Amino acid sequence: MNRKLQVKIRRRLGMGFMIAQRAYIKLYLITMVEQHRGYGYEMLVAMKQEFKPYGYVPPQSEIYRALHELVQQGVLYRTKKLKGNDPKVDFQEIVLYHFTNDGAEKAELYKKQVKTDLDRCLNMLHKAVNDNYS
Amino acid sequence: MNRKLQVKIRRRLGMGFMIAQRAYIKLYLITMVEQHRGYGYEMLVAMKQEFKPYGYVPPQSEIYRALHELVQQGVLYRTKKLKGNDPKVDFQEIVLYHFTNDGAEKAELYKKQVKTDLDRCLNMLHKAVNDNYS
DNA sequence: TGATGAACAATGTGTTCATCG
DNA sequence: CGATGAACACATTGTTCATCA
Numbered sequence: 001m002n003r004k005l006q007v008k009i010r011r012r013l014g015m016g017f018m019i020a021q022r023a024y025i026k027l028y029l030i031t032m033v034e035q036h037r038g039y040g041y042e043m044l045v046a047m048k049q050e051f052k053p054y055g056y057v058p059p060q061s062e063i064y065r066a067l068h069e070l071v072q073q074g075v076l077y078r079t080k081k082l083k084g085n086d087p088k089v090d091f092q093e094i095v096l097y098h099f100t101n102d103g104a105e106k107a108e109l110y111k112k113q114v115k116t117d118l119d120r121c122l123n124m125l126h127k128a129v130n131d132n133y134s
Numbered sequence: 135m136n137r138k139l140q141v142k143i144r145r146r147l148g149m150g151f152m153i154a155q156r157a158y159i160k161l162y163l164i165t166m167v168e169q170h171r172g173y174g175y176e177m178l179v180a181m182k183q184e185f186k187p188y189g190y191v192p193p194q195s196e197i198y199r200a201l202h203e204l205v206q207q208g209v210l211y212r213t214k215k216l217k218g219n220d221p222k223v224d225f226q227e228i229v230l231y232h233f234t235n236d237g238a239e240k241a242e243l244y245k246k247q248v249k250t251d252l253d254r255c256l257n258m259l260h261k262a263v264n265d266n267y268s
Numbered sequence: 269t270g271a272t273g274a275a276c277a278a279t280g281t282g283t284t285c286a287t288c289g
Numbered sequence: 290c291g292a293t294g295a296a297c298a299c300a301t302t303g304t305t306c307a308t309c310a
Contacts, residue, residue, distance in 0.1 A: 018152035024262060031266045041292050054258060059282065091289045115267060118259050124188060125256050128158060132165045133249060175271050225310040
């Protein structure tokens with residue numbers, strides 16, 4: 001049965017009816033790591049700023065969960081570092097994220113999968129608009 | 135605080151990160167009722183057929199849940215009827231759905247809200263494509 | 269098997285709390 | 290307050306079970 005397989009695959013990739021917030025955030029995190037953009041909290045505020053006009057406020061917990069998952073998946077690894085240059089004045093430890101050896105490759109694959117899902121969602125939404133609004 | 139209010143409203147309307155499957159299905163059900171398209175099971179198979187090319191299989195339970203909610207919201211009311219013309223051969227009872235007095239009006243309002251959400255989702259998805267794929 | 273419905277389980281996400289320097 | 294993390298609670302959904310005439 002082809003359909004059963006397809007459902008299985010989508011299940012394995014964690015795809016539901018629409019794209020999951022987690023996947024959406026991961027996509028942005030990957031892009032940010034590609035650009036060597038700082039650490040978790042910075043990415044959080046960056047996304048918050050970025051999405052302000054869209055009325056979407058990415059929750060703090062989701063950002064961290066997404067980062068942890070990307071580490072789990074072997075895409076990223078972590079390094080710790082003191083934020084300030086002078087340890088005497090700033091003890092704040094931050095966590096930086098980098099691609100693992102095959103991380104960039106894995107990331108590309110993941111992005112491809114997400115792209116497929118994004119397109120699928122776009123199709124579904126366009127269809128709904130066409131079908132239900134005259 | 136304006137943002138808190140906005141979140142509250144979206145919460146009350148059941149809006150999450152992306153549009154909910156329930157809302158999406160409700161939209162189609164309303165349209166089908168507008169077109170006097172049969173009963174629950176028929177709408178289910180119709181949607182299954184309709185979405186086959188999209189790889190989306192609307193679950194049976196969601197259809198019924200959506201119909202029940204529309205009744206709860208006072209948009210639809212139910213009538214029961216025997217499916218076959220001859221009660222001696224076919225005792226299958228089916229449930230037909232119709233708009234209540236102000237049902238059509240309520241439905242229009244709901245559709246407008248969903249449209250807003252659909253557009254918001256489309257924007258978010260387009261943005262993700264633009265931001266993360268070169 | 270057609271048709272409707274509900275119970276139950278799992279998952280994703282929002283909220284809150286905890287910690288640390 | 291910046292930064293990271295986890296606990297907990299809740300809502301939406303998927304799966305399974307139940308029933309009917």
